[in-house]
Amino acid sequence: MELDIRNLVKTFGTTPALHGVDLRVESGELLALLGPSGSGKTTLLRCVAGLEIPSSGQILFGGDDASFKSVQERQIGFVFQHYALFKHLSIADNISYGLRVRPRRRRPTDAAIRARVEELLELIQLPGYGGRYPSQLSGGQRQRVALARALAVEPRVLLLDEPFGALDAKVRKELRLWLRAFHDRTGHTTLFVTHDQEEALDLADRVVVMNAGKVEQVGSPEEIYDRPATPFVFDFIGESVRLDIRIDKGRPFVGQQQVSIPKLPPLLFDGPARLYVRPEHVAFRRDGEGLWATVVSLHRSGSSRRVGFRADGSEALIEALTPADREPPRIGDRAALEIRAAGLFAG
């Protein structure tokens, strides 16, 4: 089921949390809401669930206006960061909870409920765990049970709030791959909130980058990484350095040096601007054309080495990557930098 969010505004008292968010989620899509804490991503998810009431705006489930529907009427599946399993109920009773609370005429028979629980336990690869209690399970297993519980009621949309946030790094990575495979099999329209960019870029079909209650950019993981639309996205996703530059007659200058950046659209303004450059887009040579700079730092980082430069006429530390087995330059050496790609923003 597709999901349409139109001009959603939410304020808590006088504190604004969402300023007019527009977002369309396609049917069967796995969408990540990514942003720093306080960016409004969890508030947006909770508004979709009906756990928060938006101040204004609309939420449509497949064309059907759900803005004023109660949580129960929305038929969503919600998975919480800390699982929120009912600890006094067995795993089977947790999974079947949503079916058993239905009014009698919509409630499946006991046999059908049992069959559904078995099927879901199979799906989350925990067959035979029905009789156990949440305290007897590991964190990763608990989160899978929470997912099965949310899916038992056949939700129209699946909402996950930092689903891996409480797990350690290794389990988190495993469960991430598992969730991707699981989604490919079941095909639920899924929205998940994360502050971990690696998780979002790894897992999602599309990523929504949020900041200060607004959507900064929506796109595929590749688009988000390779073509950040705003300075915030450049800063937040991956590594980059910000260079304060000046545009003079349509040409960018760092200090007195003109820099050439390929694939940049024609510059139609003059004045100060910001240039964002990723380390992997910086190459350096001992001679020839380029942005002249001095080596100021050297760090070994796994299989590569990071070389830090200070360009003439700039204070920013521009880093470049070079294979660790290659002879590194020495601190104080001069080099010509070639910037192969960058983002340029006025102001």
Added chain:
Amino acid sequence: MSDGSAAFAVSTGEPIAKAVTARPPARRLPTEEAPWVRRLLIGLAVGFLGLFLLLPLVTVFMEAFRKGAGAFLAAFADPAAVDAVLLTLLVAAIAVPANLVFGVAAAWAIAKFDFRGKAFLVTLIDLPFSVSPVVAGLVYVLLYASHGLFGGLLQSAGIQIIFALPGLVMATIFVTFPFIARELIPLMEELGNADEEAALTLGASGFRMFWTVTLPNVKWALLYGVLLCNARAMGEFGAVSVVSGHIRGYTNTMPLHIEILYNEYQFVAAFAVASLLAALALVTLGIKSWLEHRYAGDLAAGHRH
């Protein structure tokens, strides 16, 4: 308080004694006291407990049986004593469930919602702890006695509150109100809303959510609060004394009956009834300790206050 100090005395005793014999006294851990300080502290704690708590308790039972089991039982053959026991049970049977409902409602409101005046409500719940029970009783007399603020109104409606059962129940509810709410608020605050929200997203109604999720999560703390509330309800003297009027066989509860017997120099009978109250307290303490031992984790949040 009492079990807290006892636990202190016992738990510091053993392990430190071992540690000290294992190494010379000059090389104590920085957190360890000198042996004489330790003995002094333990001695003080044990002596104090014995003198102020254990000895009086033993005395109650000794005095009750001073003239043998026959005299002890005779105290309960008195119809006034039976009436007092029954009245105490009745008052507790009304006051405790009432506080159960009020306590859960108050704890729910405070732990799960933010509203103006929340801090004031929390303070108000603690009021019975800080106000003398006698004052509480007097206030009820001022309000509900025949010459009181609502007295005329109540009299014309034929309702008697002071010097009757309703007054006893109201005074008891006032004094025992904080026990259940105080036990639940920290636990409910710690549990947060996630379990309830999960139930709602799964389609449960608010009522269903309360019975299947909220109540099971707090049941041990609730039982603990009910126990404390019940013990206090049965033993309450001050507030009840003011509103009771001491009408034998009618408004005399166990603690009031004990006082009357004592004032009439019927010491054996007085201590016999007192021993029943003390036994009740011991049973409550026993169940409480068992609950703490068995469900330590579930009760933990409630014990921080």
